[in-house]
Each structure stands twice: as structure tokens, then as C-alpha cells.
Amino acid sequence: MRRPTLPLIGTVGVLALAVSAFTFQGPASSDQATRTSAGQMSPSLQLPGEEEDGGPAEPADYLTQKFTSGQEVTTAQIKQAVQQAKTLKPGDGTWELVGPANIGGRVTDLVVDPTHPDTLYIAASGGGIWKSTDAGNTFEPAWPSEYTQTIGALAMGSDGTLWAGTGEANPSGGGLTYFGDGVYKSTDGGKRWQQWGLTDSGAIGKIVVDPTNPKNIFVAAAGNLSGSASERGIYRLTNGGKDWRLVLPTPNNTTGGVDLAIDPTNPKRIFASLWDHQRNSGRRLYGGVGSGLYRSDDGGDTWKRLENVTGRHVADSTGTGLQSDPGLGRIGVALAPSDPNRIYVISGTTMGADKGFYVSDDGGDTFVPSGRAGGNSGFEWWFGRLWVDPKDKNHVFNADVNLRESKDGGATWAASSGPHADQHAIQWDPNVPDRVYLGNDGGVYRSDANGATRSWIHATYEPWNQSYHLAVAMDDPNRLATGLQDNGSNRTWTNTAGPSDLTQWNSYGGGDGHYVLIDPSDHNIYYECSQVGVCSRHEDANGSSRTIRFGKRASSRITTDAPIVLDPNDPSILYFGGNILERSTDRGTTFTQISPPGDFLTGPVPDEQDDKGSYGGLYSAITAIGVAKTNGNTIYVGTDTGRLWKTTDLGANWTEFTGKGLPVRWVNSIVVDPANADHVFVAYSGYREGDYAANIWETTDGGNGWQNISGNLPNAPIEMLAYDQPNDQLYAATDFGVFYNKNGKKNWKRFGNGLPNTPVLDIKITGDGKTLYAATFGRSVWQIPLPQK
Template identity: 70%
Template sequence: MVGPRRLRSRFVRVVGIVAVVVFAGGMLTSATAQVIGPEEADHDADSGQVEEDEDDGGPQAPVDFLNDRFTSFQDVTDDQVEQAVAQAATFGENGNTWRLVGPSNIGGRVTGLVVDPRRPNTIYVAASGGGVWRSTDAAATFQPAWPSGQTQTLGSLAMGRDGTLWAGTGEANPSGGGLTYFGNGVYRSTDGGRSWDNWGLTRSGSIGAILTDPVDSRRVYVAATGNLSGTARQRGIYRLADNGRDWRLVLPTPNNTTGGVDLAMDPTNHNRIYAVLWDHQRNNGARVYGGVGSGLFRSDNAGETWTRLENVIGTAPTDQAGTGLRSDASLGRIGVVVAPNDPNRVYVVSATQYGPDKGFYVSNDGGTTFTPSGHAGGSSGYAWWFGRLWVDPKDENHLYDADVNLRESTDGGVTWHVSAGVHADQHAMQWDPNQPGRIYLGNDGGVYHSDTNGTSTSWVHATYEPFNQSYHLAVARDDPTRLATGLQDNGSVRTWTATTPPGDLTQWNAYGGGDGHEVLIDPTNHNTYYECSQVGSCRRHQDMDGTSMTINLGARHSTRTTTDAPIVLDPTNPAVVYFGGNVLDRSTDFGNNFTQISPPGDFLTGPVPPKEDDKGPFYANEYATITWIAPAKTDPNTIYLGTDTGRLWRTNDLGAHWTEFTGKGLPTRWVNAIVVDPTDARHVFVAFSGYREGDLAANIWETENGGRSWDNISGRLPNGPVEMLTYDQPRRRLYAATDLGVFVNRDGRSSWRRVGRGLPNTSVLDIKITGDGRTLYAATFGRSVWSVRIDD
């Protein structure tokens, strides 16, 4: 058995690995049912066998709130991840204190939500990269209920009948762009989130669901999902045993790409449990979100044995494979729910391996048999992003399905419509037992509530929820309060409008939709600025005379463009705009027209490797692309660029000729960032990320001779992804934004220090220095934007 243990590793960002592992065969099946017994050991993800784990040593001391990997199938272990975290901890905190800037009025992805039945108007939510938050005013405002110094990545949340909060770290939702974060197990709080104990399963990667027993508060079930692109020793369905101190693996997985993702319980029989296993994986470019390990199971003896539920009478219209819930390569994510007022009514929704709905099914005999019903999902095709159903506790025919839009049925799933008035991408919902007709909802836009049982347009959005996920950040050169950031599923937002200058920096407003990615502000005229949504859909905005004009950028010449496509302004002439796909485009008129300046085809990137070629309908042309572009300020003809295939290039004549540095001592890894010294075009820093390939090294390299030779200046920098670099040339300081904090190099070589105090322990994806050189801004992926004063 596996018991509680102290936190020793934080989340790890995963975007992919080199190879997709395809497994033959599947779960043992018969014409009727499969019975699976429990295991009392960890599941070894590499061998498919079970092995005894070390003694976790019982519950650990609580983490006082007031005091405040990725692992490949080949070489990275849980211990290596823990070593990286321990390495980061040795830096400590020093210097000035980080300050939350904003936004706080928008809200980010919510992965879990529970209502406190003992306290009116009180709920708790788990934010994807933002920890646990508590509201005592019916979801109008939220305050932290999770220590900022602990990992902020959350995948699930539950509350026991005794009021104990259970939080599962590591998000199980694999976003299309690949930003899936992993955690370090399950936490428990008995004082409303003021302090937390780490309660084990530290090697589970991510937690898809937690289920508490309403009869025995010491009995808790956890769906351990594992790592999307690497190993995780603890995968499957676990049950808390031994008087609530140890975890027992009761439903193991058949291969090392399968984990647990959903749980449900018969409200009248606490020994009847429903569980979902999900077979899914991704690498650098390919996503396969289904497989033979996926399946729906039921236990009638509290998890001692399990029966596979696959008896579907008929075929759903959306099930092109015609395999229903049987083990099949086309079976993707599954969601299951039991009607609280009718335990025989069970609803199931399933997806295919590439995203479209596979089928929606209804059972009136507790899951023994199912029949297909209406089309629960919309037409988004992203069903792997959701996999959740919720049923009205007073009406078994009133239910909701998670999709891009919130889908509602009032006739038991025969017909569906949209409950409008909420943000896209639904993930969490619960009815309030203290307030008839009140429902709380969590999605990619934060938290909502309805007091009329979820009727369309009745939803009210929270007003204070500072847990946004930023991809990129821009700061006006002449005004340190004029900020813009691109947010996951919340577009691009800014601190000003066309008619008003920046004021309250907590209140940001939108100027671009979709997933907000790259944002730019013209350094010579802050009334000209840019924003991009996914795959390089970019626009230029211009404020003038109290109005704002939006211009779509001109046609570009790439046939492949990554989700987070790079667009940069020339540092000497802001009318010159560069854009990267699989070729490099250049504009000399602020992006109205572009000219291709690199050779055609795959010259810069190389072709898409067959094993990294995505076969789904959405992402087939988003790999083997340029990921960063760095024009030199002192030489307008010199440009450096890098690719996701690990290639690094320089041109000294605006693209007529190219020099490649790949294979000359540098790692062949995804290029995350390039910085050229503004006073010397030969002096360059490059950040590589190998997490997608099972390499934990923090790779930062420097050249002082234009690339003839390179030095690894990573030094003692903690081993974790380096997301962004920025160079303070007057002080000769290099800043690195990482998944383990923000660090500064002061001597140009290998001496690194942590920057500031009090920055929440979540990934930092971008950093910017203000024009006056006095402030450093950090854009986090879960806790919004922060700032710290820079001392000389």
C-alpha cells in the first residue's frame, strides 16, 4: 500500500515526447463482462507490472497557508523530477517582493468545484495552474485557500461528509496546444483550506477525479490519470484504506498510456462505484486521445472487483466505428454520472481518439445495459477536453454535458440545447444544497452561478478571480502601466482603452478573441499594438482620436504554423514585422503585406517526422515550424531563428543565405527563446526545452562570436523548462522565466539567483523589463501577471 508523504516535487509542463508508443491488444473482454481484482502495489508504467513502493511514512506535517514530468518512456524518472525541485529549493527567496498586477476580473480555467453544505454561499474551486480558491459570497469574489509556495497545478477537488477537502494536483485535461501540467499527488485539508497535508500518490502525474464516500469519510477514491507524455508509476483507480492512511490500487491499467479519469457512485449504495480508464498520449506533434485501454467499469463491492460495462444495445449515430464502449482504438475519453434521485439512471458520454463525439448512452438498470440517445455534445470536436456530465439532484431527466458551449437536456438526453450566457469550455458544476435552484459552474473563463436552475442567460460571472493563464506579455516602452497579455481561451487583454489610459491594473479589457497568444506594443508609438490568437491569426490595432481601428495582417506563405506562432517587430524599425510558420515572412508596412525571405518548403524546419504527424482533424499542420525569431538591433540584416524540431539558424543578409548551428555542440531540442544583445549582433542567448523529449536539463546557451562557438551557461539553474529569456544589457543581466521560478544571471556565465520573494509556484511563460529598467513583469500560467522592482 501507498501512504501519505510530504510534497517533494512540483508540477511539470508537458508538451510532448519524441515517440508515440502504440500498444497492441487491450483489456481482456468476454461476451458479457470482465471481472478485475485489486492490486496492493504501484503499477510500473514501463513494464506493465506491479512493484512494491517505498513506505510513504504516514501523514506529514501540514503546510501552513499563512507561511506561505514530464517523464519520458526512456530516461526520466520520478526521482529526477524531485531532484530538480529540490535543486530549485536551494536557491531560496531574496530581494524585493513580487506584487500581483492583474487581471483579476477575467478568470481562468477551473478544473474542480465543490459547495460547502455547512456554510451558506461558500464554495471552493480548483484552478488549472492557480491552486485552490474559496468564496464566501456565492462566487462573487475569491480568496486563496492554498499556499502560494506549493505547486499551483490542480486537477480535481472534492469534499467529504465531514468537511474534509481533498485536492488532486496535476491537470488531466490535455489541451490542444499541449500545455498539460502535472502534480505531486493528493492533498487533504481539515480546516477549510487554511493548511494542507500531502496525502500520497505523489507519483500519479495528474488526478482526474476524487470521490468521497458519504457513509465512511475515511474511504476516498482517486482516479490517477498519469502523465500524458511520460511514465507515472501510480495510474488507475486507488482507494484510501487502512483507516484513511494508505492508498490501495483497486483498478489497475492495462498499459502505460492509460490512467483513471472519472468516478461516480450510486447515491443509495456506497459500495457501487463507477470508474473510467482513459488510454491517451501525445508527443511533439501527434495526439492520440483514445486507445484499447479506455473503458467504463463498475464495482459492487467498494472496488474489490470490477466489471467492464460495454453492453450497448444499438449504435450511436456518431459512432463511426460501431464499437460502442468496447475496447477499441477509437474509444477515447468517457464521462459517467448517476442521477441522484434515481440510482438506476446512469448517463455516459464518450469521445473518439481524435476528438469528435463517439456516443451518448443512457442506462436504466445501473449500467448493465445501455442504449444510445441524443447528440449530447455540440459540433466542436474537442470532446477529449471535457468528458463530464452533471444531473439535477431533483430531476433525473435534467442534465448538462460539458462542451465548448454548456449543453442542457430536460428530457433525459433525447434532445439538447445550449444554456447561453457563460464562457466557453465547461469543466466543473455542482448544485447548492443550501439554496434551491442555485448551480455553480466552472469553465475556462472562471466561475459562474445561476439561481434559476441554469436557465439560459441566467448565469452571473464572478468579479474577482485572479487566476489567469498568460502565454505572452507586452509592456509599452514609455509607460510601465500600459500592459497587454495573451490569455488561454480568454483572448488578448490590455490595461487601457482607446479613450482611457491605464487606471486600475486589476481591471483588464479584451481586444482580441480565441486563445490569446503573442502580443506586441510598438516601442515608438504605444497607440499601435498587435495580438494573435492560435495558429498565427494576427491583427494590428491602432488607437486614434478616441477610436480604435483593427486591421487583419496580410497573407503569409507558410503551410504549417504552430499554435503559439512567433511574430516580432524589428528592434530598429517597428514598421518591419516578422512572422514564422514553416517559412519566414517579412513585412515592411506594419504587417499589411508580407514577403517570404526564407527558402520554400521544409528547409528551415525539416519535414514532419512520421511518428510526430498528427492524424486528427485539428492539428495536422502545427508541427515542424519556426518557434522564435530574433532580429539583431545593431545589424538589420541579421536574424536568428529556432524551430520546434530543434534547429537553430542565422542569416546575415535578410534570408539570402542561412547558417545552421544544429549539431555543432548544441542540443537538438525545441527552441523556446532567443535573445540578441542590443549592442552586439554576435552576442546571443538561446533557451532550449527538452521536456518534450524526456530531457530535464535547463538548457541556456551563449555565443559571443555569432555562433562559431557556444557555451552552456545553465550552471546551477534548476533543471526545468526555460520558457523565456530577457536581457538587461546596461546591467549585463540575463533573466530566465522557468517552470520553477524566475532567475537572474549576473556575471554572464553560470551564476544564477532567484528573483524576488513571494511569486506563486506556477509556470512563468514570459518576462519583460520596463523601458525605464526599474520593473520586471512576469506572466504566469495560472496566477495572472506579477511585478517586482529591479535594484541596481
């Protein structure tokens, strides 16, 4: 049995893939530009309370105290934390990709190489950069796997230099997006990359390169959605140097740059949009007074706000157009290459509704409302992109759930059918007439008919899925199921032979795939959930399959990633977490409430966490459930409000552990020792609050006492835990990778070699104890052999 012998230790740190500054230094005034260096990383600095050999000496609550006391966490400390993660050397074994490789995941940007036929590069949200040399059919990596894999923007200069901005500027609704560590460049087609500054930008919304001088670069730095970031706004790099100049500062510390467009005939004329947006655990404010559209006519030295709209768009309920307003959300801008005086603008509201679509024929001096470009999705903060056909100024695409197309300059719109939902990137191929590439939440598509409806061809090899959860059959380690962002729930019932077998994964559930389960007593019974707890049971028999939707549940609030758990004592018993705990004894057909109604377990929704938009009702809910194998009446429950509970009589009475030194943070995972109901591990995340402390807590006495066992783990959210009880080995899936702790020893170790540097949201041990699977949020699912005695 593990004994609570670990001291409370830890150091200040942050996500490897989500490096961002926690302090905001304030923007420069509008008439004063600032500079930031892109030089080498600062020398390793000793942290307060750290021993000279780099070993941690402070209590693990040191970071939490820093946050709650409002003290600054410096850039040097963040960089030190990244180095700390690198010192945790990987153990034996090598991770191997098992897919999916045939489905595709979110593509945030793409560029076509004009000098090499059929060649393009794409940026995947959590999957790095990939290169295709066969017109977007298959892809190979063009980005180091050890670098942060979250890419927000991609551009290519006329000299062939590739520019990449790390960190995604598209904020999610119910899920997560991750942040980065600045701008990189490659001069050899993605073989080698150099970090090139803006390391405290959080996320990059757009990069544009001067078409007449590839040494002049503009970057829209979006900032950190949940934390602070000292580099926000529009930055300019000139003469191929490394000093970025802030040329368009932001008016407050919740605003960042998100879009750019440059006039190909007059590169001194640049358009830029700023976006005021922020979120915490429950509330999303995806608009504000800092949002606005700007133009520079002198290469970025000075800027003018553009808000001269004649008339009122039919979607604009306030009539404020592009003026500064608390309800002004994300703005996208594009100009027609064949007539740069034709400017198109799309805008949304704070809550994501359409606010207006505008057209200018005088270079942005004046705008007039035009057609309804948006598809009324309510997700304008997810899109905010327009693209104009380089040969036809009246042929325009607008990003939305469906790809929206206009052939009359935006007066009327229709959907270009065929591609997957949620569009993010388009570029025409200058070498092939009517060829255009599209990137969306389903991967990469190509049209050789200028984007005509039903002309889109999907790539066949693109292994960059974002996996929320994972299940493995206990009697067959090759039967896997995973829930994928915007790609439903997918399964492989065949031998996981690797990515060359593109038939191994297929869909069995839609929407955003979340929790998946496989019945340990019968692998022909399995489960899937899409967002907000829309769940079903699937049963295979005699060559056919049937689907049974979960019965009615009493919960009034359900988080996006609502947990479902099978009772380890009886797989016909299933638990579902909303704002109350619900129990089914017939595999989800019917449910019974077993916790008190209302806010008893979760607490009420705090005012500062109360979302007034379409995502209201997702916060203040159960996020983790642990059922004891030795006593089915003992259940542990954790919530997104940081509350932790236990019942030993199947819900008749409850004991709360909140306030016993435990962090008040989102509970991500609860694991109950299968041999001892009093021995429990709990993992927390403060990611949505800008708190990156590593938090794993253990009790050996049923919750009377708790010990922080985070030890030397790099400070990053702990997403999921898995416990190998026979070998007394605990595994932690984190935003830094997978780590393990043996026999309750002091130090954690990185597990295995070769796992890409992207968040790991779930891990599972096979029934035979020989393999560990990891579900990554950007690089699909991986496996590694477990050490055997």
C-alpha cells in the same frame, strides 16, 4: 560583455509544479492490487556526480544523456530536484500582482460546502485553490502559493475534509497542461494542507468520497501525458490511512483513470473510466485500446467492464460503442442522485469527435444510445463530463464548448447560453433551491435559476488567468498587454494599481490570446494574435480605434503559439514565423517570404510527430525569432523540431547550428544582445517529450561555438529570456519561476519573493529598466522592481 566562462553543469530535476515519475513500473495484474505509501518525502539523496554539499558537478548534458540512453530517472532524483529548486534562495524584492483579476481563467473542478452558506471552493488549472464566501462573487486563496498551483480535482467529505488532486488531466490541443505531485487534504477549510500520497500520479482526473464514510476515498490517477508515471488507474484509501491501494489497474503505460461516480444510496457501487492517451511535440493520441468504462459492486475490490450497448449511436462511425477499440477516447460517467439506476455516459474518439451518448436504467447492466449530447466541437478530450440535477434525473448537463442541457433524459439537447466557453465543473448548492455553480475556461459562474439559459452570473474577482505572452510599452511602464488562454488578448492603459482596480484590463482580441506587441515608437499601435497565427494590428487615434488583420502569408504550417517580432531597428518592420520566415515592412499589412520554401528551416514532419487529427499542420514550424539591433540583416530563427538558424543577409543565405552540441529540442526563446549581433542566448524545452532538462545556451561569436550556461538552474523547461544589456543581467522565465544570472557568473539565483509556484511563460523589462513583469500560466501577471545601480 558576457563571456562564456561558465562550466557545463547541471543536475537531474523536474518541474516544481509538474513533478512526475519518468519511469513506468507496469500495472498490477487484474487480480493483484498494489500499494503505495503516502509517507514523508524520502531523505535527500546524493545524485550521481554530485558533491557532498549538494552543488552540481556533472556536465549539463547529464540529464539529456539519461533520457537519450533510456536510463531511468528515479523518484528520489525527482524529489531531489524539487529540493534543489528550494535551495535557490530568493533575492531582494517582492513580486506584486497587477492582474488581470476581473476576467477569470480555467476552473477544473469545484465543490460547494453544505455546512456554510454561500461557500464554495474552486480548483484553477494553474492557479491553486480558491474559496468564496459570497456565493461565487469574489474569491480568496485557499492554497499555499509555494505549492504546485496546477490542480486537477477537488472533493469534500461529509466531515468537511477537502481533498485536492494536483496535475490537470485535461490535455490541450495546441497549448500545454501541467502535472502535479499527488493528493493533498485539508481539515480546516483550506487554511493548511498535507500531502497525502500518489506523488507519482502525474495528474488527477477525479476524486470521490464515500458519502456514508468520509474515510473512504477513490482517486482517478491519469498519469503523465508526455512522460511516464508509475501510479495510474483507480486508487482507494480506507480507514483514514495513508496507504493507497490500486484497485483498478491499467492495461498499459499510456492509460490512466479520468472519471469516477459513486452511488449515494449504495457506496459500494462505483463507476470508473480509464483513458488511453498520450502526446509528443507534434502528435496527439487521445484514445486507444486501454480506454473503457467499469463498475464495481463491492467497494472497489473487483471490477466489471461495461460495454453492453443495444443499438448504435448516430455519432459512432465504427459501431464499437464502449468496447475496447483504438478509436475509443475519453469517457465521462454520471448517475442520477434521485435514481441511481439511471446512468449517463458520454464518449469521444481518439481525434476528439463525438462517439456516443448512452443511457442506462438498470445500473449499467445495459445501455441504449440516446440524443446528440455533444455539440460537435471536436474537443471531447477537453471535456468528458456529465452532471445530473440531484432532484430531477431527466435534467442533465454535458460539458462542451457551449454548456449543453437536456430536460428529457438526454433525448434532446440545447445550449444554456450566457457563460464563457469550455465547461469543466458543475455542482448544485444543497442549501439554496435551484442554485448551481459552473466552472469553465472563463472562471466561475452562478445560476439561481437551475442553469436556465442566460441566467448565469460571472464572478467579479478571480485572479487566476493563464497568460501566454506579455508586452509593455517602452515609454509607459503602466501600458501592458497580455495574451490569455481562451480569454483573448487583454490590455490595461491605466495605472496598474493592483487587483482592487477591476477596470484596468479589457479585451481587444478573441480566441486564445498568444503573442502581443506594443510599438516602441508609438504605444497607440499594438498587436495581438490568437491561436495559429491569426493576428491583427490595432491603432488608436482621436478617441477611436481601428483593427487591421494581417495580410496573407505563405506558410503552410503554423504552430499554435506562432511568433511575431518587431525589428528593433525599425518598428514598421515585422517578422512572422510559420514553416517559413515572413517579413512585413508595413506593420503586417503585407508579407514577403524571406526563407526558402517548404521544409528548409524546419525539416519534414517526422512520422512519429505527424498528427492525423484536427491539430495536424501545427508541428514543424518556427517557434522563436531574434533580430539583431546592430544589424537588421542578421536574424536568428529556432523551430519546434530543434533546429537553429542564422542569416546575415536578410534571408538570402542561411547557416544552421543544429548538431553543434545543441539539444534537439523545441526552441522557446532567442535573445540577441542589442549591442552585439554575435552575442546570443537560446532557450529550449523538452516538456512535450518528457524531458525536463534546463537548457540555456550562449554564443559570443555568432554561433561558431556554444556554451551551456544553465548552471545550477533547477531542471525545467526555459520558457522565455530577457537580457538587461546595460547591467549585463540575464533573466530566465521557467516552470519553476524567474531566475537571474549576473555578469556571466557561475550560479543562478531565484528572483524576488512571493511569486506563486506556477509556470512563467514570458518576462519583459520596462523601457526605463526599473521593473520586470512576469506572465504566469495560472496566476495572471506580476511585477517586481529591478535593482538599480
